[in-house]
Amino acid sequence: xxxxxxxxxxxxxxxxxxAEWVLLADGRADYEELIFQGKTLHPVVGDRPPAEVAQLxxxxxxxxxxxxxxxxxxxxxxxVDAGLIMLGDPLDQDQMAFGHEIAELCAAxxxxxxxxxxxxxxxxxxALFGSTERQQ
Numbered sequence: 772x773x774x775x776x777x778x779x780x781x782x783x784x785x786x787x788x789x790a791e792w793v794l795l796a797d798g799r800a801d802y803e804e805l806i807f808q809g810k811t812l813h814p815v816v817g818d819r820p821p822a823e824v825a826q827l828x829x830x831x832x833x834x835x836x837x838x839x840x841x842x843x844x845x846x847x848x849x850x851v852d853a854g855l856i857m858l859g860d861p862l863d864q865d866q867m868a869f870g871h872e873i874a875e876l877c878a879a880x881x882x883x884x885x886x887x888x889x890x891x892x893x894x895x896x897x898a899l900f901g902s903t904e905r906q907q
Contacts, residue, residue, distance in 0.1 A: 784821045785809035791825035811842070815871050846870035853903075876900070 779787065789805035808828075809821075816824050843862065850856045850866060862870070877896050884895055 778818050779821065781813055781817065784813055784817050787821035788812065788825045788828075791822045792829055795825060795829040814867070815842075842870060842874065843867065 778784070785806055786809070788809040789802055792805050792808075793800045793802055812824060812828070846867060847856070847862050849870070850862060851858050851860075855866070856862065877900075880896055880899050881892050884892070890898070
């Protein structure tokens, strides 16, 4: 064996994520909601062990009821605002992957931000990547 792990099939990964989260929450979690969250997370982090993702997600959730937001609606609105798609058009798989890559770039920027930075995280990201003036 070369030490690499084989990713779990999608449904097994999602179920394992939800089960681990419920264990971490001592049973105080909505399993159906966690299945939904697992479906949202899988395209982004499905190559990582579900227990590891559940532990990280649980640790960063101030409330067990906190939801993973559906990034598709945010990415779709951003694509409409940028003129990439028309209102009502769906994002294709490549556009969704691009949105996730942008989110990861922003997260990495904050992860590596100086601890004593007095600049708000959003302003820090805008300083790194620039900002567009949206027409209202």
